Amino acid sequence: MKKIQTAGAIALAAALCCSALRAETLLQVDASAPVAAPTTGHLKLGASVSPKGERLAVNNQYLSLNGKPWLPVMGEFHYTRSPASSWAAELQKMKAAGIDVVASYVIWNHHELNEGQFSWQGNRDLRRFLQLAQQAGLKAVVRIGPWSHAEVRFGGVPDWVVNTMPTRQNDAQYLRHVERLYAQIGQQLKGQLWKDGGPVIGIQIENEYNLTGPGKGAAHISTLKGLAHKAGMDVPLYTVTGWDGTVYPSGEVTPVFGGYPDEPWGLPTTELPPKETYAFRFDSRVSGDLGAQTAATARGTAETDIALTPFLGAEYGAGLPAMYRRRTMVSSDDIASMLPVQLGSGVNLLGYYMFHGGRNPLGEHSLEESTASGGYNDTPRINYDFQAPLGPDGQQREVLTKLRPFHLFLQSYGSQLATMTVRKPAAVPPHPTELTTPRYAVRSNGDSAFLFVNNHVRQYAMPQFSDVRFSVKLPGGTLTFPQQPLTIKNGDYFVWPVNLDLEGTRLVYATAQPVTRFDAGTQGLVHVFSAASDQPVELAFSAADASFIEAPGATRHEVDGRVVFSGFKPGTSPVLTIRKPGQRPVQLLALTAAQARNLVTGEFAGQPRLLLSDQQLWIAGSHLELRSAGDARLRLAMFPAAAKTPQGSLALKAAGSDGLFQVFEAQATARQPVASFRQTRQAQGALPIMKGGLAKAALQPIPEAFSAAAAWQVTVPKDALQGLDDVILEADIVGDIGRLYSGTLMLDDWYYFGPKWQIGLKSLGKALEQPMSVSVLPLRADAPIYLPREHRPDFAGQKQVAELRAVRLIPVYRLSVRP
Template sequence: MNRKLWLSAALVLAAAGAGAETLLRVDARAAVPEPHSGQLQLGASRSPQGHVLAANNQYLMQDGRPWLPVMGEYHFSRAPASQWEAQLRLMKAAGVDIVASYVFWNHHQEQPGAFNWHGNRDLRRFVQLAQAAGLKVVMRLGPWAHGEARYGGIPDWVVDAMPTRRNDPVYLAQVDKLYAEIGAQLKGLLWKDGGPVVGVQIENEYNLRGPGRGEEHIRTLKALALKAGLDVPFYTVTGWDGTVYPSGEVLPVFGGYADEPWAASMSELPPKETHAFRFDTRVSGDLGAQTKSRGAGTAETDKDHVPFLGAEYGAGLPAMYRRRTLVSPDDIAAMLPVQLGSGVNLLGYYMFHGGRNPVGASGAGLEESTLSGGYNDTPRISYDFQAPLGPDGQQRPVLTKLRPIHYLLREHGERLAPMAVRRPERTPAGPADLQTPRWAVRSRGDSGFLFFNNHVRQHPLPAHEGVRFEVQLPGGTVTLPSHPVDIPSGAYFIWPLNLDLDGVMLRYATAQPVTRLDAGALGIIHVFAPTPGVAAEFALADGVKTLSDAGAQMLAIGQSRGRPVHVLLLSAEELEQLNVLELAGQRRLVFSPQQAWVAEGRLQLRGPATQPLRAAVFPPLSRPRAPGLVVQQDGALQRLAFKAGASEPALQVTATRPAGPAPRVLKGGHANAALQPVPEAFANAATWSLKLPAPLPADAEDLLLEVDFVGDIGRVFAGTRMLDDWYYNGQPWQIGLRQFGLKPGAELQLSVLPLRSDAPIYIDAAHRPDFPDGQTQVAQLRSARLLPIRHAAITP
């Protein structure tokens, strides 16, 4: 090749190479305004131990330091009291800092007169157990809660006799009694008394205006809460759908869901804005409020005066009769970089733990339904919510996706909370723009975090090829990675910028921070998670180092006061099994495919009795012991195992009645959509007898009945008592049987109402039943089985 042709070819190759790189830019040089707090009139902020909780217009504070906690919803009155202690500790182990719960008025005062605070309604014991688990508490007082409850949780006798949700004197007299009762239950348990209750929410989804309503009503309810002794550091209200409240007296909290099961659509929805970064507003779209407002709410005008707090980022979705969305773990977890990258400074989930509605004293349901004027039809009993922890404490796959980000916030939230959101040079035109990269930076000074999301539920995004990021900071520009990378469809991540790792400056990493360990003689270890499809680069003063994600990889990066500092990159499989637990006076990594938590100073493991219970611990425990425990050292990991226990008990299944013709599904109600069939329709349900073995497994902590059916609605009875119900959506249905006190050999009945082929019901395409030619309905039991669950405790 002559010189002229060689130069031409080189220019062509250079042009091709230049075109292959996509440089994404953001200017993060502007100074972050200093926070201010004089505009907020909240409650008692100091504990007897001298610890102080407060808020400014940017973030929450704990003892004067920025605080970015994780909050998870768990409804005590929708769960067996026997499970509370373990479940609260499981939430703590998952990186949750605050447990939130509604106080459903109609769960405690179904009829006029005495309140019921016993058994599964024992609010005081629930809060005490939360404190023992190391959790703070936010009580959502109502009086109107929504929460898919009948009349939003307001008792029938109140709704029948008086106006509600306004400053009506008769209504306020009853609310005064409710709040006084709650105050008595929580006496001595507030933050100012050394207790865990740090906040209360007033009302819910309140956007009603007019005489006796609006901010006047919220101000009145707050005054009633204070009269009841509920003097706490934080008062909140929900901030979406045109909410109204007295500015400066309460903090608005926000939310978002990956789909809208309350919608009337029978098809896939357009891309939700919960998967798109927000730079101009904190208010997400429709969150299912039952009242509507045409004007802008207080939250829109209050943006510069209060921090961006979340309370209802859906960790799952509720079951609605007309729309049965089934979300994937990535649908949920991909929201986290988006919300944090949009400025959220309290990551609050609804729901984090599923439950079941209590049945009213009269046998009537306490669920939301169109028959009682609600916007939605919901199951009589089930409140599973596809939550990370199921109604009986089952660990769902989504939990393994959420935990690493919770641990990141526990370790680095103090750094992140004061950081401002930086809008990239080019952003999507809106949630429906699926081509433009979705990302943001939060920074303060030269430190920051880069947030990226390439996942949208039911709308695959293209891979972004040849990507590099250019972040302009006051002290200079950070360009990463060292070479262009391809970001796969479905990827989402958080990368650090100029992160101080115990005195060693990490210029950037293309891996996600998780936690920090003090490993004694080994030194200090900073744990990172890999980014799928992207090599893990760690940019240090002496250059860029790359680690493989094939397994745990350790890299020495420097010294801190004479001690070595390392980064540890986990594999994707290790990350899914990771628990970060305080055990034997030290933070440790505990890898387990089952559930792991700490109680009474011991490591607790819980999982199917038909499988070995396993965990790997780092740093190792000094002398772990438990009956039947096998201990092995595997390099740096200490492996703990119990052999498989009981086999799967036999369940005798017998068909007892074939299905009759299901009635046509009618449309109507406020949504003019599919209505749940009337009770008489279940006369045509197919039924099966489910006979339990005798004896039941003696060493099983619980026995899960798992039912796999195809139909419209499933119900399980013990005699005439309904134990649980379920709208078919393709999700496994499990029921913990121990709570019901069933006798060995007891016989249950399963009924399945047929699903009609013409039912105007949305079910995700992957689970929508096929109806062969001529078949107009389906009621099929594919399997029913019993899964014994066991629990072991290891003394360290």
């Protein structure tokens, strides 16, 4: 084949020549060793075949579905903390976010507050929740306790149990009540298990269990598993949490792991050292302290079981709660940057806690974890926002859009990744607090691999690494890339493919992140990548494949038997097309990072689609649903194009095309309801914050201390919701604790820590008919609590602050699109 020299190729050659004269940083990984074959048969799990013949299995390396390796994404959503009327849409939103499995605690005291009086109705209807999950296309893991933690009073164990008998051990009286609870749960799950054609593939037993001694330890977990099985809970997967020295009967259950970007349960009132969740792990699965409320006395079973069980996750923090003494705020990058680290460390089930925020059920009893009831932490009485990707009122946060491209990646390429072994770089940081060594890892199987890089550590600046190339030793030889050395800046994190099969054509490497593989039928196959905003995209192929590749406008350079294409402009048009005789064309789409964050995949009008929207978008049966907070203009782009213009609940008009995508727009009638507020009570002097409790740290003020709170009457127009899907009431408070009331009924509460406090008016129902008020307990300047430094108030020499700075109503518009 004739070598083509273009001006771009000459410029690239010159750049390579100049870079060779600079000091190059070569980051090396030996990935040449063979991958061990998985072992099976040693895990004693449950019924694994559905009535349709679908098989879910577990080996010591990964999960498999119908004989194919499976690397799913799991997200926690507590049904009892959300209105039942919202479940269907919220589960559909999770599915659109790339979640495969929904997990939820069955919180005992939410169902049996008083002995023998079980409630499974309304927002406690577990069976209906699971049915809706299956309708949304989700599988489910049910976490049956009996002890949950979940920032709940007594870990969810009812008061009448705690006050009467020993718990969390093989006490005969306790086990009788656990057996009755499990029997009730078993009835809820009847017909919903995988073996029955239902969505429930897993049961988690207990939580954060590291107790040892007579009647405790592995013997207790074994007893609980037996009781679960007796109650009919026969499932493919039984799990226990694997951190903080957990103990369990090896082979009977599989441990799951987690990690958080901060420790809201911690004691320091200052920033923590760099967290372990940002450093790749090569010898351990336990990511530091996850806040178990009991102390381990020995090394846990999970540490000794590494060779026997797959690396499964359940509690990687998709957000963080604000606890009274430590109120941590996380950015979307603080969360998303953990994903390359966890996947690059070998995780083969990516599980989040929490993916959907909520609120504790209202009632005469307070059900939150608190030091007043002997808990280790103080948490809000009602609010369980968790800074989650989906807020308590279903609002989509930025973090969801940062996570979703990784989820789509796992749906398309996870079956390959699941079989790959973690490869340790030649040089690694000696400990998580060392910030000068590049952080990266490779997972590979044969000559196929993925490179994982993270240069983001929460609250700490990472160095910039210039003139970087990677050298990966594979069985077929050493690959050094990219051709043009790159700069890894503070905050960068990404996943790149090595020797990725593109329907028979080998992509040797790409300096862009794979997002999804899409079958467009007669229009061919599309592999979608995400390009970093300022990282040049290189796509390398073998020279033998070059004649089949069309890359108009790209720079082409031949080196070492490969053809490297560069100079692409990311966007919605294909950057490259592969046309081989007798095969459908394969197109590569390199979206900008912002476009990739707005990408949703799903079926519409009888065909799979790539969907792009700046708005929150999900699929509800045959409809597309768009939800926009604050912007009355809604926009949707889809590929392949619809055969006919869809119909909308608002006037929907075709708006041309954007690259491959067909564009539609709608304009809702703009509304801007306005709330007013006036102060009705001045703040009084707040009492000094006491210390004590199990943590010997700051305690939430006692109820009588709230007499010092300032108060404001808040007036919302009676027609605020007219013509809208919802209205978000947003309060900008500065103080210690805010509370929202309808008359004397508390609707929500909030620990101040920076973000504005939000609550959806639609969820309030008849409470809107009563006068509403906001109270703010003053925050003392000497409060021994942690607040993010950027949000610690300026006290201006005053001893305390209690302010309601603004109240805003954010209109939420909705567009339903049908074929």
